[in-house]
Amino acid sequence: MTRILCISLSPIRRDARVLRQISVLRELGDVVTVGYDEQPDGVIEHIRVPDDRLSLPQTPGGVLNLGLRRFSAVELAAPGVSYALEQLRGREFDLVVANDARVLGLAFEVAGDAPVWADMHEWAPEERTHVLSWRLLVAPFMVHLCRKYLPRAAAVTTVGGEIAELYQRDFGVTPQVMRNAAPFADLNPSEMVAGRIRLVHSGGAVHGRNLEAMIDAVKELDDRFSLDLYLVPAADGGKYLGSLKERAGGDPRVVFHEPVAPSMLPATLNAYDVGVFWIPPVHTNARLTLPNKLFDYVQGRLALAIGPTIEMERVVREHELGVISAGFDVQSCIESLRALTPDDIMRFKRASDASAEELSFEHEGAAALAMLRTVLSAS
Known part of the structure; x- marks a missing residue:
């Protein structure tokens, strides 16, 4: 059975995109997840990262290295990343999925020779640029991670065509668009209430x-x-x-x-x-x-x-x-x-x-499944 690792430093049970992603991965093999909160349905194992282990290197040493642009020193230094790495040492997988740029270093460290699917949900370099500390310290780190790892990924996806063009422009990769579509729901339009x-x-x-x-x-x-x-x-x-x-x-x-x-x-x-x-x-x-x-x-x-x-x-x-x-x-x-x-x-x-059918996840999921089958057959 194909062994798949899905990394998302988010509360996966409440992360709609990752839950849909898992539904695709389950068609290909057994799925192990790494993330916050309780185990999502349908996976064989969940490595729960403690809530106080943050996903960015927000420690005194980490902040210093970010400020000095020593990015290679902090790729695996975020408390959540280092915790996950310790739990995953010695494990082998046939496919590793990295959700968001912050876990790219972890994904490639764990993957070994296995292919990595990098799902860039949004435009990583500007995830929180309205926050000054992010803009000064974290945004350049995100650029470093994308520049170093995205060209090495077997597959890259993102949420829309405009953002896909940004990844192509700045990092030389051509992401496949995987929109945040919800699964098809068999419903009818509700009737209006008079006067409301x-x-x-x-x-x-x-x-x-x-x-x-x-x-x-x-x-x-x-x-x-x-x-x-x-x-x-x-x-x-x-x-x-x-x-x-x-x-x-x-x-x-x-x-x-x-x-x-x-x-x-x-x-x-x-x-x-x-x-x-x-x-x-x-x-x-x-x-x-x-x-x-x-x-x-x-x-x-x-x-x-x-x-x-x-x-x-x-x-x-x-x-x-x-x-x-x-x-x-x-x-x-x-x-x-x-x-x-x-x-x-x-x-x-x-x-x-x-x-509703055209704009459902069933269409997006079928394209993702075909992409991943190609990736696995080539590995």
Whole structure:
């Protein structure tokens, strides 16, 4: 049986992209995972990295080496990486999967002669460039890892065509696009409720995603509109989520729910009318994002309301899924919603229904499976 190692220094049970990735890997062999939190379903073994073992070299020595640009000295020095390496010493695998640039050094250290699939979820050099310490210390390290290891990878994937072009431009590799599409859900568009337009948003309660604009827009719109939020608290202990609840000010039309598991999300979203997401281009990954939630909204058979974000706009226009605001400010968001009629929304919902199979993970997964079979046959 083919032995596959999947490394993702994330809480894998809540990481929708990695869970979908595992579903592909399981068709090829036995899967061992390395990551935070509990064991994901369907794998034969999970090496759980303690939560306090961070995924970057955020130790005094590590920070010093980052500052001095001694990048080779810190490739395996992050506490989470070094812990994983100790657990994996002496193990052999037929395929190693590296999720994100930060584990590329670990993946190649463990792989030996086995091929490595590097899944670059986003544009690694600018993952958190809105944070000064990241920009000064970590971004150059990410560039080092990508420059050193991506040309050695047997396969490279990323989330969209625009980001794939950046990897080709800067690192000379040609990634295969593997979009963050959700598995196909066998649902029908829900009917409208007379006199109501039910907006919904799901995702992380993270700064920079313009969640404030969603709340402010609904408070200014007429009483037809409501907003339900399914938000995963950030690593700040829920502080930012708390600030959003304060901003809503007890408005009964803005309702906060507990997050739901990725597998349950389409059925939950199906009860609503319009999935909203207006993320401003605060950095490259935001400017070029093609996120899980767009595909979740399609599987939920929703109309979509988005901002003029390059990759998202391309999909929404191609499939006629919804409305695109002129900008990312509150008034632009309001104007894109205010003119919506029930007939418009039902037309967009039906377009989501018609596009659900094409925009499902089954298409992305089949392409990934074919790629990996080629990689394994060549190794």
